Amino acid sequence: MQTIIQKYLANINWSITPEQLYEPIGYTLESGGKRIRPQLVLMGCALFDSDFKKALDAAIAVEIFHNFTLLHDDVMDHAEMRRNRPTVHTKWDENTAILSGDAMLIKAYRFLEKIEPEKLLKVLPIFSEMALQVCEGQQYDMNFENSEEIGEDEYFKMIRLKTAVLLAASLQIGAIIGNASTEDAHWLYEFGIAIGIAFQLRDDYLDVYGDPKIFGKKIGGDILCKKKSFLLVNALKTAKLWQKAELKEIINSDALPDDEKIAKVTAIYNTMEIPQLCEKFINNYMDKALTYLDKVNARFPKQPLIDLAIQLSGRKE
Amino acid sequence: MQTIIQKYLANINWSITPEQLYEPIGYTLESGGKRIRPQLVLMGCALFDSDFKKALDAAIAVEIFHNFTLLHDDVMDHAEMRRNRPTVHTKWDENTAILSGDAMLIKAYRFLEKIEPEKLLKVLPIFSEMALQVCEGQQYDMNFENSEEIGEDEYFKMIRLKTAVLLAASLQIGAIIGNASTEDAHWLYEFGIAIGIAFQLRDDYLDVYGDPKIFGKKIGGDILCKKKSFLLVNALKTAKLWQKAELKEIINSDALPDDEKIAKVTAIYNTMEIPQLCEKFINNYMDKALTYLDKVNARFPKQPLIDLAIQLSGRKE
Numbered sequence: 001m002q003t004i005i006q007k008y009l010a011n012i013n014w015s016i017t018p019e020q021l022y023e024p025i026g027y028t029l030e031s032g033g034k035r036i037r038p039q040l041v042l043m044g045c046a047l048f049d050s051d052f053k054k055a056l057d058a059a060i061a062v063e064i065f066h067n068f069t070l071l072h073d074d075v076m077d078h079a080e081m082r083r084n085r086p087t088v089h090t091k092w093d094e095n096t097a098i099l100s101g102d103a104m105l106i107k108a109y110r111f112l113e114k115i116e117p118e119k120l121l122k123v124l125p126i127f128s129e130m131a132l133q134v135c136e137g138q139q140y141d142m143n144f145e146n147s148e149e150i151g152e153d154e155y156f157k158m159i160r161l162k163t164a165v166l167l168a169a170s171l172q173i174g175a176i177i178g179n180a181s182t183e184d185a186h187w188l189y190e191f192g193i194a195i196g197i198a199f200q201l202r203d204d205y206l207d208v209y210g211d212p213k214i215f216g217k218k219i220g221g222d223i224l225c226k227k228k229s230f231l232l233v234n235a236l237k238t239a240k241l242w243q244k245a246e247l248k249e250i251i252n253s254d255a256l257p258d259d260e261k262i263a264k265v266t267a268i269y270n271t272m273e274i275p276q277l278c279e280k281f282i283n284n285y286m287d288k289a290l291t292y293l294d295k296v297n298a299r300f301p302k303q304p305l306i307d308l309a310i311q312l313s314g315r316k317e
Numbered sequence: 318m319q320t321i322i323q324k325y326l327a328n329i330n331w332s333i334t335p336e337q338l339y340e341p342i343g344y345t346l347e348s349g350g351k352r353i354r355p356q357l358v359l360m361g362c363a364l365f366d367s368d369f370k371k372a373l374d375a376a377i378a379v380e381i382f383h384n385f386t387l388l389h390d391d392v393m394d395h396a397e398m399r400r401n402r403p404t405v406h407t408k409w410d411e412n413t414a415i416l417s418g419d420a421m422l423i424k425a426y427r428f429l430e431k432i433e434p435e436k437l438l439k440v441l442p443i444f445s446e447m448a449l450q451v452c453e454g455q456q457y458d459m460n461f462e463n464s465e466e467i468g469e470d471e472y473f474k475m476i477r478l479k480t481a482v483l484l485a486a487s488l489q490i491g492a493i494i495g496n497a498s499t500e501d502a503h504w505l506y507e508f509g510i511a512i513g514i515a516f517q518l519r520d521d522y523l524d525v526y527g528d529p530k531i532f533g534k535k536i537g538g539d540i541l542c543k544k545k546s547f548l549l550v551n552a553l554k555t556a557k558l559w560q561k562a563e564l565k566e567i568i569n570s571d572a573l574p575d576d577e578k579i580a581k582v583t584a585i586y587n588t589m590e591i592p593q594l595c596e597k598f599i600n601n602y603m604d605k606a607l608t609y610l611d612k613v614n615a616r617f618p619k620q621p622l623i624d625l626a627i628q629l630s631g632r633k634e
Contacts, residue, residue: 017453018453020456020459021452021453075412075415076412076416095393098392098415099389100418102418102452103452103453105422106422106445106449107428107450107531110442110446110449113445120438124430124441129427135338135416135420135423139335139416142412142416143335143337273370
């Protein structure tokens with residue numbers, strides 16, 4: 001499925017005028033990534049319809065939307081690199097990133113338009129509701145930067161909105177295009193939420209415990225930017241008073257060298273058995289996911305979806 | 318019609334969480350403006366259907382879209398004030414303006430969704446195509462900042478995309494919701510393009526020749542920021558070599574006080590009879606507009622639309 005998506009994406013012509021608007025879009029979309037979300041659209045469809053290629057336009061819409069969020073998030077986070085290449089606002093400038101991002105969001109809707117009318121009317125509100133929720137998730141994530149401490153509930157609310165709803169809606173949209181019943185599409189959505197949360201928990205985990213050669217990002221990045229990850233949220237939550245003070249002091253220290261800071265925080269996480277807690281949560285969400293998937297009356301095998309879920313929740317990269 | 322629009326807009330609840338995302342949207346939409354575009358949607362509908370209120374959701378979608386473009390344009394142009402109030406990125410910050418703008422664009426689509434399905438399928442591609450064109454227009458406008466001189470053709474292409482297509486699509490969308498024929502909706506679109514261009518020409522004119530008490534903006538702003546307005550584009554086009562050199566020297570001078578710079582450039586415009594040329598173009602576009610409007614087989618009077626067009630092309634404010 002990944003090959004079909006890549007091929008379709010590569011065939012979109014972005015060499016149109018004004019090139020200052022469209023070239024950065026082509027650059028963003030050619031830069032790879034695992035194309036998980038469009039795969040989920042196709043897989044959601046393939047459960048109910050052997051001709052899953054009819055969901056390709058929706059799959060591309062979702063991928064363009066996802067890349068739009070990355071583009072604008074990178075501006076807001078002042079991120080200089082993405083997938084080993086300079087981000088759009090670094091390679092061009094901020095105005096380019098804002099305007100090309102806007103155009104991408106509109107382009108996503110242009111691909112949705114191609115869906116068969118009867119299905120489009122069902123897909124459109126799901127897509128827009130999801131898109132708004134992703135904005136809300138990004139807003140909560142930015143709010144967290146100004147909070148000393150956030151609750152576990154708030155953390156889960158944020159990653160649900162920022163990460164999980166897009167995976168869930170991708171599956172649901174694919175299912176609708178495959179002519180699934182409302183109920184089946186609903187359970188697939190819930191399955192998507194659960195694997196989306198497991199996926200984000202694994203992401204938080206790998207940021208500290210990943211193999212730098214495979215993970216692709218610098219290990220400990222979340223610690224250095226004081227990100228309210230699952231690990232930090234739970235460490236602060238379960239820490240004894242003195243541990244909490246120590247942890248906060250290290251996290252907020254300007255004097256400590258990066259490596260030392262990462263090592264010290266990791267040591268505290270280890271003492272508190274935070275990685276084990278994270279694994280436990282991932283397993284729980286995966287169990288939940290499979291229970292939801294069981295409720296789906298699919299016409300075709302669910303195994304590819306289970307494989308992808310396992311890959312997402314346990315991935316090494 | 319303006320009252321109906323204001324009332325409907327005022328009833329939308331933006332006091333929802335996360336407030337950091339939605340409060341700036343409420344702030345932007347409450348700040349007034351003449352609500353020209355949603356009026357055009359309602360007027361387009363009212364030509365064919367006495368129950369023009371059925372176009373209200375589309376009218377609101379268009380108004381939210383328009384305000385989204387202002388919000389992001391203000392970030393890109395580093396504009397501090399809009400309608401006598403601080404812009405969103407000034408009152409909050411840039412990230413807020415980017416993300417709230419994104420949410421507004423999605424919200425615009427959420428209002429479109431409410432259109433009756435059969436009509437929605439026709440409106441959706443028109444809306445998205447228009448939205449992309451507005452982005453293209455903004456890109457050309459930004460490109461112009463880095464050009465010493467631009468051609469009249471390029472100028473008209475830019476204002477068509479940045480300003481006129483939104484007015485045109487507003488009318489067309491209203492007409493479709495009012496059940497107009499494709500042909501009638503098309504001629505209404507062309508009417509909208511022509512009045513949109515006349516509207517922008519008047520805007521360029523008023524920036525230099527407007528009454529500061531009525532215009533609301535500082536007179537001569539375009540001259541100070543070297544904007545490629547109709548006046549400057551045509552002055553540079555028709556100037557003799559020595560005049561051109563003089564005009565460029567004044568425009569690019571850092572030494573001249575603002576008032577003096579504005580006075581000198583205005584004097585050159587006057588000598589070259591640029592304001593008269595601008596009036597001539599406005600009249601031509603208005604004539605063209607009325608020819609297009611004549612082709613529309615409307616069920617109800619066209620007079621309100623003609624009145625609005627006259628107001629837009631000759632407005633004092």
